[in-house]
Amino acid sequence: MYIHEISIEVKSIINVNEIIDEFGLLMSFYRGNGQTQGNIESQYIENNKIYCLPYTLEKKSLDIIYNNIYINNQIEKIQNLCNSSLKFKIAGKSYKNYSTPCSCKKRDFxxxxxxxxxxxxxxxxxxxxxxxxxxxxxxxxxxxxxxxxxxxxxxxxxxxxxxxxxxxxxxxxxxxxxxxxxxxxxxxxxxxxxxxxxxxxxxxxxxxxxxxxxxxxxxxxxxxxxxxxxxxxxxxxxxxxxxxxxxxxx
Ligand SMILES: [Zn+2]
Ligand SMILES: [Zn+2]
Structure with missing residues (x-):
């Protein structure tokens, strides 16, 4: 599995703690849309930045093409509140039991x-x-x-x-x-x-x-x-x- 790092720096006057809930909601939308795996991801605040480290099945799991309208709206909301943009990067691969997802061209069932x-x-x-x-x-x-x-x-x-x-x-x-x-x-x-x-x-x-x-x-x-x-x-x-x-x- 891949571990993504999603982060945003709070550049507005809003308190970083107020963004945490909105950020958590975004994570649950990703989960509900099958883009992240497992229910718990590490979330932390460092200085004025919020980080989250969700698991994904593919490198491209968080690509915008897979987002639904709820995710896009929530991203926009958070970016407006923070007055900055979300940043996405791959933090690494989980070292244990990693198996790639199915890549079959044709699936019988x-x-x-x-x-x-x-x-x-x-x-x-x-x-x-x-x-x-x-x-x-x-x-x-x-x-x-x-x-x-x-x-x-x-x-x-x-x-x-x-x-x-x-x-x-x-x-x-x-x-x-x-x-x-x-x-x-x-x-x-x-x-x-x-x-x-x-x-x-x-x-x-x-x-x-x-x-x-x-x-x-x-x-x-x-x-x-x-x-x-x-x-x-x-x-x-x-x-x-x-x-x-x-x-x-x-
Ligand atoms: Zn397969
Ligand atoms: Zn039967």
Missing amino acids: YILYTDYLTIESPLRCGNCYKSIPLYHIPIYEDYGYIPILSWETNYKSCDNLQMNCEVGERWSINQMQKTDSQLSKQGLGICKKIEKITSIPTYYYLYNYNKISSDCPSCNKKWSLEKKSNNFYDYKCDHCKIVSTITTKT
């Missing part, structure tokens, strides 16, 4: 997937299994991709509960591995909409804790694959558009 650790995009390429920046698909809703990110947060919350074991473990596992849970219904609905706006089949990743059989849990047809696909999924039902893996909890 997408997979909606996340887990408690990752800050990559929840949209994966079915061919290479790398993540796809959300701003590369058509706008999901007027203000960006917030419904997809809301499912992502819900999924991560459940995955955290099952990893921590003590609170709501059984409940969260059921949310993740039952096709008719609230979480799965939300995810499957998102897959349908992504498929509609992209015309690319979109599969939902169903969690599996030593449970799933060779029959699809939704339609009961055979869904286990002869060979693991892309070293990722072992099960795929083209009828219900779900994939899964053989998972063993360690």
Whole structure:
């Protein structure tokens, strides 16, 4: 992942602390538009300058061509308040587990997937299994991709509960591995909409804790694959558009 540095110097009479909230709002707009990853970025003030260091999937993730109107309006507002211009530069690349996003020319299908650790995009390429920046698909809703990110947060919350074991473990596992849970219904609905706006089949990743059989849990047809696909999924039902893996909890 790339780490960008966004900064602005306050050259007006306004107090720098008053700009911080506006700056935070801009960061949440970038996040909602799929241009930055993860929910927390470092923000700090030095002298009269505000800095923020968000993660992005690509070098060009913050290019103006991907901005929506809310981002552009907020940039203008901040620049007017500060009487100066925002500055963008690449601070570096994260040194750990860096993998570039998908660059496939043609994608046969997408997979909606996340887990408690990752800050990559929840949209994966079915061919290479790398993540796809959300701003590369058509706008999901007027203000960006917030419904997809809301499912992502819900999924991560459940995955955290099952990893921590003590609170709501059984409940969260059921949310993740039952096709008719609230979480799965939300995810499957998102897959349908992504498929509609992209015309690319979109599969939902169903969690599996030593449970799933060779029959699809939704339609009961055979869904286990002869060979693991892309070293990722072992099960795929083209009828219900779900994939899964053989998972063993360690
Ligand atoms: Zn790909
Ligand atoms: Zn099925």
